[in-house]
Amino acid sequence: MPDALPHNIYDMEFTAQQIAEYLGGSVEGNANASVKTFAKIEEGQPGAISFLANPKYAHYLYTTASSIVLVNEDFVVEQPVSATLVRVGNAYEAVARLLTLYESMTQRRTGIHPLAFVSPAAEVADDAYIGPFAYVGDGAKVGARTQVYPNTTIEERVSVGDDCILYPHVSVYHDCRIGNGVILHSGVVIGADGFGFAPSAEGYEKIPQIGIVTIEDNVEIGANACVDRSTMGSTYIRKGVKLDNLVQIAHNCEVGQHTVMSAQVGVAGSTKIGEWCMFGGQVGVAGHIQVAPRTSAGAQSGIVSNRKPGATMMGSPAIDARQWQKSSIYFKRLPDMAEQLHALTKEMEELKAQLDALKQQ
């Protein structure tokens, strides 16, 4: 495997003609140009396909070393191009389709590795994969085609659906339920105890957390993110939710379907987040609140309440984003404002004195 093409791990090669046919596009240039891998247009290399969607990158088209470039149908070529072009309706969508095709050709592993531990009282589908040093406890179920990578731990009575990927070092505590098509990246912890303590004079008494976590279909959770088990009942991550790395979802929460949270977001306990919300990185959400569907929150904002669907919020505490942006501008000018205020106060004193003098004339 040559150094320049590290990712052609599947030993495949496609021509511009084949790619155009797959995407329903048209070829401009050598229809037999062939590629084995992908490259960014600015890092193009022979044997790679690139794409051009953002006009800011258009100048790279004329110098890229890539063999094929996907462009939009209406893209106007302004200089000679050595790469073969494949014109498609939407170059960005087309490359996503190609990447998905490429990924789907990866050979899936199957079977229980002899160095795995699988309880005789567990049920593992025949075509699932359990890697070395993975642990599957009593009463656990692992569905069809699911990939359990090395060093991952699935505790007692957990159920994992079909077509899931649990990367290395995932930990799923007892009794939690994971749907179909779920991806858990390395270091994810599902079902650790919620942070519940009853204060006393001698210290904090642990409140046992006997609930579970339920993760619905097509959820993806990023590396080292945590979803805590409920005190009773279940913490819910609804279908299609995407959580980025290092996100924290506390006990008794519900994250509505198709909600997306960027890295390092934290949601405090018993909060219910609506569907289709989008949170930027490091957002915090208070406990015991409801967040309306389609709420957007800018990075680092702190949501203490939002009942208005579709609101865009910023700041800590989070307020309407436009209002926050205006206030932020004036925050910078605060020293000037204070000075102006001080000057005005002085002028006022003077004016009053002058007026008093006038009145006494």
Add this chain to the structure above:
Amino acid sequence: MPDALPHNIYDMEFTAQQIAEYLGGSVEGNANASVKTFAKIEEGQPGAISFLANPKYAHYLYTTASSIVLVNEDFVVEQPVSATLVRVGNAYEAVARLLTLYESMTQRRTGIHPLAFVSPAAEVADDAYIGPFAYVGDGAKVGARTQVYPNTTIEERVSVGDDCILYPHVSVYHDCRIGNGVILHSGVVIGADGFGFAPSAEGYEKIPQIGIVTIEDNVEIGANACVDRSTMGSTYIRKGVKLDNLVQIAHNCEVGQHTVMSAQVGVAGSTKIGEWCMFGGQVGVAGHIQVAPRTSAGAQSGIVSNRKPGATMMGSPAIDARQWQKSSIYFKRLPDMAEQLHALTKEMEELKAQLDALKQQ
């Protein structure tokens, strides 16, 4: 195991009469009603016990499907109830007692699993449990009844006390000391190198971190949290401290006893935090400072100093919480204030002109 009662993993059943006797309460309704599990009152089910402590949830009492409901002694029933009531002094405390009883009935595992690695030079108590793929290094000690879950790593010369739980994927670096009754959730890292580097023209030189971490009795640390080892001496987590998921404690810190930190809090190096503090989520604490006992800090605040015991703080930099709340209100109004200031300045100019004109009359 029927789907509706996923958590009755212990095969137990109790009557209202038995529960009332255990709690010192009284039965109202069918004393033979029996339950096998817990449920939230709003998610009640036959065979479950629920509780009602928060008056906001009172209306669920009349429709819940749970067989038994714990209520406060003085609760006034206003409609017909199908569940059996058990009246107790404090329903919330009573349910915590029941949950603890329930949890205590879990069978503890014992013995070294044949797939674990335990150094011949380690000391493991007979009734401790070491799970598959767990690693216990030379000179390490594991105390009585302590549970070391699968895939957890205890490095050389670490000592772990009695009655601890180390969930899967915990990593304790060499020489660290863990007391009795400590719970470390999955992914916790104890004793990684403190972040110490000496700058030079060529880059940063690592300063070896030869100290340790000492975790005292009854500490609980949440999933994927980190406590770094000291440069020399020890980083200390004092007895009864509770740290939530993804918390970061840097090298040379000391966290005073019974202090509680919510998820994603970060404490920079060499800081000493007093006893009985409470920090909300995502709080940051500066390095090389002392934080007074019983300091409360609101979520996302940034503590740069606090010498006043019992202070309640908010904001970044954190100030007195009430002062911060007032200022936050005015932050929202900054554009209005700026406009008002602008208008005043103009009016002032006009007034001065008018006054000058008057004076010249």
Add this chain to the structure above:
Amino acid sequence: MPDALPHNIYDMEFTAQQIAEYLGGSVEGNANASVKTFAKIEEGQPGAISFLANPKYAHYLYTTASSIVLVNEDFVVEQPVSATLVRVGNAYEAVARLLTLYESMTQRRTGIHPLAFVSPAAEVADDAYIGPFAYVGDGAKVGARTQVYPNTTIEERVSVGDDCILYPHVSVYHDCRIGNGVILHSGVVIGADGFGFAPSAEGYEKIPQIGIVTIEDNVEIGANACVDRSTMGSTYIRKGVKLDNLVQIAHNCEVGQHTVMSAQVGVAGSTKIGEWCMFGGQVGVAGHIQVAPRTSAGAQSGIVSNRKPGATMMGSPAIDARQWQKSSIYFKRLPDMAEQLHALTKEMEELKAQLDALKQQ
């Protein structure tokens, strides 16, 4: 091993004379005083060496139980001292040199442990160490003297250079590249999928992330930190970068050489950070931006742009640090300013009325 000296794990002993010679310093007191370990001056003990660099700690010199204390050449002794002094040009640098020497005497482990899994299609250097339950996949390479601790996972075709340390529970996804002298602490995840999704009416479609992560020489990454793989091409962590615990670097980023980030910093996707930057804890950096070399950012700040090399920034959004500090002072005074503004407005009304009255006279 006595309890009081837990860290003398290497069974070594040095005299003041030997230490002074090694450091090029001079002895004051008993040149035969000998030590086996290090201790903070305020926690001194017989048989330990301490150092005094910060004048604030000078009073401890007169009471410390340590046998030897490193002090600066020009330090003036004001009271009797029982410890032997070793005078050196820079006590802080000298102790760092001694610590490094001490650490370098640790015996390095070698060989593949029989409980490890190493693919027959992997290449592991003869003097590398692969611990129990570590996994090294097909086509992976592990360089000379590199230490792969227990329970660490190195997936297919990863290359790890010479003299690296991968602590327990590290996860390196397929095809990533790690240079020489790299330290990855427990729970680090290298190469998890970037957070890329294409929205559709039915939910978010995953965009496959087929790129890699490249970590150059002498990088150190703290516990539970994450660096995501690129969509195409590579995410880059350039040589000498130091990332603290729980840091998040998103896909397609580049972190310039010798940049240092404190714990819990998050960098959003496709951002390029210059060389020699320093970020405090919990800083957030927006996606798709460039951050100029030598940018300093205070803890919890939120960088949305910085093109000015050497800037010092604070706040969210981050602005010039001095400007931010001034504005922060006025933030506290906002209620007063508002009151003052209100009073001025009233006075203005009164003045206008008085003036009108005067004019009508």
